[in-house]
Amino acid sequence: METVLVTGGAGFIGSNLTEKLVDDGANVLVLDNFDPYYDLSLKRKNIAKCQEKSSDQVTVINGSTTDKTLISNVFDNHQIEVVYHQAAKAGVRPSVDNPVQYERNNVEGILNLLEESRKNDVQTFVHASSSSVYGIPHYLPYDEQHPNEPQSPYGITKLTSEHYCNLYNELYQLNTVNLRYFTVYGPRMRPNMAISNFVSRCVNGKPLVIYGDGKQTRDFTYIQDIVDANMRLLHQEGVGGETLNIGSSDNISIRELAEYVVSETDTDVDIIHEDARDGDSRHTHADISKAEQLIGYDPEYGIRQGVQEFINWYMDNQNWYEPLIATSS
Template sequence: MTQQRKKILVTGADGFIGSHLTEELVRQGHDVKAFVNYNSFNSWGWLDYSPKKIVDELEVFPGDIRDPHGVKKAMQGCDIVLHLAALIAIPFSYHSPDTYIDTNIKGTLNILQAARELEVEKVVHTSTSEVYGTAKFVPITEEHPLQGQSPYSASKIGADQLALSFYSSFNLPVSIIRPFNTYGPRQSARAVIPTIITQIASGERKIRLGSLHPTRDFNYVKDTVSGFISVAQSDKSVGEVINIGSNYEVSIGQTATLIAELMGQDIEILTDDQRIRPDKSEVERLWADNTKAKKLLGWAPSYSDVDGLKRGLSETIDWFTEPSNLRQYKAGIYNL
């Protein structure tokens, strides 16, 4: 994808990262078709809260990523496909693994088949750092072994390999972006940073969390979005898997303490057993090596190291503590 105007299909456009990505693509002047999950409420997810001038420029396609006919219809006339639609909650994957296979693997197959038949210019498939499992070495490069430690991560490994197989077998121009733990405004409270912020913002001082010792590489959503666009624009990304991460490691416990400090509150952290993953399923350590993204794409995070994390958390806190935004979250219950 060059800087010229392109017709771009974004699947999962109604979600956290997808809505931010969709908005930025419109701002950059692209012709964007937003594939949103069909529902009887006619909700477009987070796009319902986008600025009117953004929404007015969008073509919205309600559908189901599991339906090959709808996927192909949505893709007609598009130059680029940015495929983000997926089930991503790890706890729910323990509960309903079948749905992850149908959505994440079969849904990706539908994208690849349609893209091949319609001869689209490029498909950017979204992976996840969870496919690495607990780090065997750090920082984690793209050559790190893949370990399916949850049904979710196993489904994403399958989808990633399927995408690469279409590149190898059919020369389909596929790139795989592998974001580490993205956070920011609009994120679901099933993720740890919104869980902490919403509990504190709702007046709780005894904060319920799962394991505190695992480490993560938190990537602010603006950096993730710029990573998607960089991958889409670069011809060098075709056939490649590319990490998008901050190259900064921090524990869940340290993150909770930092958030409390930024919010000016003293907290006590309580262990909530239902939030703890099964022992062998917990990913103990994630820390991204983003060298490949820097060399291949010229991409680098703007929110890196502890100062970048503080800036990103401050922006995230500002959004979540806005009363109209906080009201959309059920901070008092565990989000599966």
């Protein structure tokens, strides 16, 4: 049995990845600081869902990647073969108000992990990066050679973390890979994300709120496609030092998305607009040809199919978020 460390493993992406690793027979160390960025009951449910698979294969460690002593002890006490670094201080908009905290959590945290990984002969280190590193598009879809001009402190911390991963690959031959996620959604997603917020508000008869004119577009990526991309790297050779876009290659405007959710939930609610918020990219759209070529990545879900899957899940699991009703998009 392999031992895999998943940082941020109680979160949306980390817990889905942990479930899949357990299904495939791995022993998983879940490191999470249980940051109350959103209701902690959701993270506890995520962990419980993972442990339902096999409590013997899931070990939960409550702590932060910024705790250097803790990280050192985790690596000393376990023979970790693969690291999936999903943990980060989340939120593009909040990072504009508190850049120092984002720098400490996201950059200092990954440096602690990289140091212990290279000292302990970790086979593969996968870093969850973000399309926010691109910023204002010079052209679309973004390929990995597109200029990096992040428009938020969050995006800057992700780009800095990528550079550190590349450096450790070059200096120490640590097999690092950066995966640039494009707006991930699906079952158990955070309640304050656009899709979960729209669905929740429709079901509860509240108007949908769009910030800006609604013409901004997103390449939304379904969670199972994200998990698939990560799993392809578990035993993949020859991709050390690479950076890969992980998107759906599909995109949709926020206004179209809102209208689609209203239609598919068969509800009669208003769609209203409020002022745009700082830090958001105007458009995102992924060129995934590099990931297709190097790791055989082949996303299964387009945005409409994925949203329908999420709506179906939500209708069967409304108590997952209750009594939480998101109030912003």
